[in-house]
Amino acid sequence: MQETQMMQYNFNEIEKKWQAYWAKNQTFKAENNSDKEKFYVLDMFPYPSGAGLHVGHPLGYIASDIYARYKRHKGFNVLHPQGYDSFGLPAEQYAIQTGQHPAITTAENIKTYRRQLDQIGFSFDWSREVRTSDPKYYKWTQWIFIELFNSWYNKETDKAEDIETLIAAFSSDGNAKVNAVCDEDIEPFSAAEWHAFSSKEQQEVLLKYRLTYLADTEVNWCPALGTVLANDEIVNGVSERGGHPVIRKKMTQWSMRISAYAQRLLDGLNTIDWPQPLKDSQTNWIGRSEGASVTFKVLDNLDPERSRSDQIGVSTTLNHQFEIEVFTTRPDTIFGASFMTLAPEHELVAEITTPEQKAEVDAYVEATAKRSERDRMADVKTISGAFTGAYAEHPFTKKPIPIWIGDYVLAGYGTGAVMSVPCGDQRDWDFAKHFNIDIPNIFEGVDISEAAFADKEKTVISNSDFLNGLPYKKAVKTAIYELEKLGQGKGKINYRLRDAVFSRQRYWGEPFPVYYVDGMPQMLEDKFLPLKLPEVDKYLPTETGEPPLGNATIWAWDTKQLSVVSCSLIDNETVFPLELNTMPGWAGSSQYFNRYMDPHNDEAIFSKEAIDYWQDVDLYIGGSEHATGHLLYSRFWQKFMFDKGLVPKDEFAKKLINQGMITGTSAVVYFVIARFAKDKPFYIAVSKSSIAVLEETIKKWRNKTPVNSKPFRYSILNRRYANVDYINSSDELDIERFLGDSMNKDFEGAVFLGENDTEIIDNNDAYKVVREVEKMSKSKYNVVNPDDIVAEYGADSLRLYEMFLGPLEQSKPWNTAGITGVHGFLKKLWKLYTPIIDGSLSGAEVKPSAENLKTLHKTIKKVEEDIENFSFNTSVSTFMICVNELTTQKCTSRAILEPLAILVSPYAPHIAEELWEKLGHTESISTAAFPTFEPKYLVESAKEYPISFNGKMKFTMELSLDLSKDEIEAAVMAHEKTQQQLAGRTPKKVIVVPGKIVNIVG
């Protein structure tokens, strides 16, 4: 009795023991130099929120941990680090409300996270932990910012270069020969002019070329909240929080010239093994479109005294003052352009509008300005616009075409102006129909009376002079050629990708290592980094509307003392103001994967040795919500670092996997509020099976209830979430615990109807809830905390179950009840080893049987394939099959059980370590060599052939695999069941696929 007690699977004890062992022995510490081949497995590091982890969070970590452990067994030197993305809004929000410093909140949250992560048994190398809010870490975020500032993008070499090479070019040749990605409004200057510029003028020019630069950017400013809001924080033009008005306001902010990398970011996608949907959304986000830019000359205003139609076609003079540049993907349709449309915000609107149209245009511009961008986008159906009264000259026909404004043209895309081709674009078509504008047809054999025709492939151009008869592609080429000849256009590739605004008006983020001299930004020297966040007494913006750092009293840079000093000393001679904005959330996460390679280096972001050894991430696992944020910015920074020669790879992660979301399974109690006459109302809760037949159910209940002659009424169905902890595996509610919740006080005296529609008294029946799959959230009481699961079933069960739930990349519902399956498996596994461990098996080693070996090698093969394919759910079932078989076989052979422990170890490391030790090993199982699959154990001599008739399987028969096709056919035809099936008919055909199937047709 005592002995069996000892031999029980005590997961609590085992898991604590091995977690302590791993920590003490630094089992998973990775070395930066090793003869072993490297393998880098990375998780997206978490933001440590106050709520802690729920069971959905560890899913990706478990998968990556399995892979990391597997690779160690395979002999790799594995880097598997973890850290925290610890700057962010929630901590700041909490600070605003409570005054608690975000650093303190963050540290507390990290502690909780670490405890929760530790008890799941991850093989993280915690010695490499990074925190983005740690000055030792953000020193390097600031450093990269400075590097970007000191760089420009040379289109000739197609890479980022040091700003010195640009200055050298300016000094010798001015900017005429420089082919750079830069601001649009660059004025040409010569070398002499460059030298004549003042220092400030030179700085201003350079700022237009730098990869991070200051620009006036429109933001959503909420005066009442004193803060800038993101687009999704605005609803119907007012702030989501508080409902305050929001205005568009220009602010000087840092931007990142990510647009310089648009093409390379697109091309790079072909070189990496990332999920297609994610690549698609990045492609979409970058939004490359090929076409042409075309310049339209604006005509002098026509004579307002004469009617418009009179003047169309008459010779007009060109007003050389104004030109409108448009971008089009369909230069082939240029002869179909019957009008132009400008965005209401277009800068030329005010210039070209004729006096008599001014009132209408102004009213329209004002009306659109009031609508938020979001509203405009949402309201696609309504067509609106106004005629400016001005005309442009068609580049080829030289005819005047009217210029309209309309809010379907967006100021932020392309040039904010379009040539409108109503026959070829549905939006133009709708606009033209609405305002009764001419819709010329330039497509051969196409009816455009009902809708525009946009099928490029079927396009043949007509009514278009030199383009007549040409198909789409040729027409595009020809049109561009002719436009270039005229000097009124050229082929152009346009990207949707905009430069990224890099300033945030927040406290809890990286400070910019920047001070201002005469309004021009100056970088701190590297040796003064990190520039640490100053203390402030409140975390809100200042009364004058400056960012929270404006509250800091010690926030000025003294260029003599070379230190941060009190703001009161600012004299703009030697002491200057520091930047008040902070960096956005994605700053810290854009290079953390490289910093892990050498996280304690104070001399460099990482050593050359470290980056040369680790190179890049081999496997990156995380959620798909970062598709166009973190994962795009990180690729951008990596390419920049690559250009600077700092990293050897221009893509940071070879393979990426998006784990799916684990949703909650909420439990819903349906009830009606009932009452007898004027008695006190009471609740009747209706069990799952009876909801659909509510009326009948209540009637039944009434009939069984002691007669109450008073009139009876009840309400429609109501619902109430029950805490999922109160539900057993059969969806039955623990009514007592449910009633114990303070929020369910109103259920006092409620009648619970069981499955048989009888009132539940003393557990005579069960109340079944309705289960609904939804996102885990506090308000739905469906959040499952991994702590509880670990306490009740152990970390190994949790790990196995999360994997067993389904394919890694798929979203799937959590249901705690099912965990008994994998928990039972671990118990069976434990039991399998008992005879060997407790010594009840005395004497010599037991030789494995052929059957044992077959089971083992089948398992090795399948598990290895599964891990390589990230099909972790199927390997868990493979383990179950294996243990079930070995149990039936009563296997006690060490030669089987030792390799099995290694196979299981990546998935359930604690039990594997314990069994390994009990088998007599003194070293951790974590680096034991993964067993080798040997096909010889799986060789079969016979096969159970399915015999089908017209494709339908009727019976099976065992046949030797040595048989030839003819022999198989003969054997099958001779079988009595075959004759039965044929019932005298002669088969038309017999298909024999040796080793697979026999199909008899006829």
Add this chain to the structure above:
RNA sequence: GCUCGAGUGGUGGAAUUGGUAGACACGUUGGACUUAAAAUCCAAUGGACAUUAGUCCGUAUGGGUUCAAGUCCCAUCUCGAGUACCA
């Protein structure tokens, strides 16, 4: 609207290149053990019909290709994710 993905028992999900649909679990039902419960073990479990051997129907729907289709092709429906007046 567009792009991508997915529809398989009561539930989560298996099913290599087209070759025995429903592995492995959960749940359910019955049984063993127990004073009882828990735990454990055994058996059954896609549906319909049939006392029995068995027959028919079954992978969202409708067509098609094939000796053979969950798997390939076409059309339709539903759900999910992303994105959006992108010229």
